Amino acid sequence: MDAHPAVPCTLPEGSRATPVRRYRAGQWHSAQDVLADEVPVALEYNGVSHAVMLATPADLEDFALGFSLTEGLVQHAGQVYGIEADPGTEGITLRLEVAASCFVQFKDRRRSLAGRTGCGLCGAESLGQAVRPVAPLSSQAQFSPEALISGMGQLRARQPLLAATGATHAAGWCDAQGQLHWVREDVGRHNALDKLIGALLRRPAEQRQALPEGQGFVVVTSRASHEMVQKTAAAGVPLLAAVSGVTALALQTAEAAGLSLLGFARGSDFSVYTQGHRVAGET
Template sequence: MAAETVPFSGRNEDGRGFFSTRALVQETAIAFVYNGTTEAVMMATPADLEDFAIGFSLNEGLIEGLEELDALTVQPAEHGIELRLWLNSARTAAYQTRRRHLAGPTGCGLCGIESLSEAMRPLKRVAADTTVSEKEIADAVASLAALQRLHQATHAAHAAGYYCPGRGLIALREDVGRHNALDKLGGTLKRDGVDASRGLLVITSRVSVEMVQKTAVIGAPVLVAVSAPTALAVRTAAAANVTLVGVVRGDTYQVFCHGHRITDGALAQVIDGAHDHDQGSAHR
């Protein structure tokens, strides 16, 4: 259950007190357990958990494909939910090597990663040459907002969606956590066999470095967000060949790197007339 109805009391604009009920987003401890070993525990909305398990596993480099999973079960526990994943023999050997490499007294606490080098692991550059228009950027954000059922009910959930030019928004996942929503989206795209390189990802949050890292693993060439990125996110997107679009408000937006994938409008005119430095910002 993604939301729960609870009673509350409040005060009206006219100063009178009242009692009512409202829907609140669920937040539950979710443990990722690989071959009987807990890798990470995330606070998340208990919905689309198979997608979450697969998306997290792919985005964090714990598996490289669905064929490396022998089994996946969702098991309720006393204080939360366990996502129990069993790896095939080849991936088990790689996982055990990874665990030995990460063993140590220091941790940075990023999605179960236990070393600073793992947190800033190098990414493959996204090779897709997919292009998008200004209208498609605006439509992707508007479509996401219109379909955020959990957020409409609770006003407390993030969303991540996949938008394909010519088809529109074809996948959406919501969660109390922005990273979780993107992991869930990555999982459903992989399970449905969707080629993410043919479209763009759109998110409701700011863009931190982890959101860019996950986008690159998913393979999408364009990441669109309603809020601004961090400086490190911009540098990471530039290195990963991901077009990073932020601060989208209707038909206005800011592009922070690789603006060559935007094919029309004011930004395209700017890029046609000047060198695209990849690290600079261009905006309409």
């Protein structure tokens, strides 16, 4: 990847242009650069503040729904009745109306979460909140090495924010044949995955029937941490392939959830850490 990507004619959502001075080969030059936006995004549930995350202000309804599911604040999309984005001078507030049963649980475990792009556990009040149990996956899906390689290989071409800024992560969902269908980007890897999960949940019913989450896999441009595994499993997706390495806690979480965890998925190579039976030909 170039140190300074070319400035596109039309800036992608969630980015802005800025003048810069560049020093190259002993010479100074004036140029235009593109920056990924990173703003505070507050999430409120039935009028009560829950979390403030730093995120790229694009696909925010996807983010709100995905975050709500993967944080255990709702059990399914039908419990979210409405999402309203309210821009302000200091950031954006996402106001969610959720079912009364969810709101009772939310108040019982309310926390003040000061989000950062590199940390998904900031603000947890106890060890139990930091590492929550994951329900075991029931999917019997199996994927060929060729499908996994194809899915990861398509991801780079579907990242307009990265192409413009060089500063964002992405998460994508592929079907069993390795066709990449949905991609979301963000400055934070957790946020990108939450946006992707929210996009999957918001699909029309006919798309969900034709391409169920449990028959596909997720590809991400980051390492595979515990929370990336937890979020993938919470969405009912049976396999996570990451371009970088995996952590020890991610491996433990994947084993407990029955999730297939792949790391160093680059080019035609990858490493299988857990549940290798889902990769055809792995013995």
